[in-house]
Amino acid sequence: MSGKIDWNTRLVPYTQVVDELKVKLRGMRKQFDIETKHSPIELVTGRVKPVQSLLDKAHRKNIPESDIEMVLQDIAGVRVVCQFVDDIYTIVDLVRSRDDFDVVEEKDYIAHKKDSGYRSYHIIISYPVQTIHGKKYVTAEIQIRTLAMNFWATNEHSLNYKYKGQIPSNIKARLKSAAEAAFKLDEEMAKIKDEVQEAQWVFRELKRPGQGM
Ligand code: 0O2
Numbered sequence: 714m715s716g717k718i719d720w721n722t723r724l725v726p727y728t729q730v731v732d733e734l735k736v737k738l739r740g741m742r743k744q745f746d747i748e749t750k751h752s753p754i755e756l757v758t759g760r761v762k763p764v765q766s767l768l769d770k771a772h773r774k775n776i777p778e779s780d781i782e783m784v785l786q787d788i789a790g791v792r793v794v795c796q797f798v799d800d801i802y803t804i805v806d807l808v809r810s811r812d813d814f815d816v817v818e819e820k821d822y823i824a825h826k827k828d829s830g831y832r833s834y835h836i837i838i839s840y841p842v843q844t845i846h847g848k849k850y851v852t853a854e855i856q857i858r859t860l861a862m863n864f865w866a867t868n869e870h871s872l873n874y875k876y877k878g879q880i881p882s883n884i885k886a887r888l889k890s891a892a893e894a895a896f897k898l899d900e901e902m903a904k905i906k907d908e909v910q911e912a913q914w915v916f917r918e919l920k921r922p923g924q925g926m
Contacts, residue, residue, distance in 0.1 A: 801834050861896075
């Protein structure tokens with residue numbers, strides 16, 4: 714249950730941050746599409762954590778409501794999904810090199826996957842956003858992962874929700890082997906990356922206006 718804080722008002726700058734980050738990351742994707750044969754960005758999504766989910770997470774972690782903004786780093790979250798594992802590190806370097814926000818922390822759940830089997834690269838940033846009350850620094854989380862990692866994480870997330878965090882052990886075991894399979898898929902695709910990219914580029918060129926198809 715919500716306490717004294719008016720979260721609808723408090724979350725407005727977070728919504729703006731998510732919107733701005735989506736524009737910027739999609740802009741990067743567009744630029745790659747025009748200037749290169751292969752964009753390391755497949756898709757970009759984003760969300761502000763719903764209030765109830767925010768309060769539930771704070772409750773689970775014993776965080777007082779007044780400390781939520783200070784402690785929870787993923788109230789504003791954007792996700793960059795890539796085709797190949799290499800692409801993730803291209804995006805990580807690009808994010809690090811930007812001067813419109815600061816990188817606060819990096820969590821490499823690819824080199825160090827979570828016990829659940831979760832893999833992804835997280836970058837926590839401090840983003841200056843202009844509000845009607847002046848500049849506010851908002852913490853946001855950028856999750857960068859492959860399509861295979863995303864498929865696994867989305868399914869595991871749904872199961873976690875369904876079982877309220879208590880996934881039965883037989884399903885947990887299946888999820889672990891699915892995580893291994895997703896890892897293997899990323900490895901195998903990396904081996905034929907050049908072939909795949911060339912084929913996709915030819916296909917894309919064919920679809921350009923005035924090229925038939
Ligand atoms: P939602 O619904 O995506 O917002 P914690 O959440 O306690 O594990 P922490 O310290 O808050 O971890 O930060 P971390 O590790 O960066 O994780 C934050 C987010 O990463 C999670 O947010 C998920 O989106 C994703 N994530 C982390 N671990 C897992 C996992 O094992 N499985 C899946 N599917 N996603 C994971 P929320 O708040 O859990 O959920």
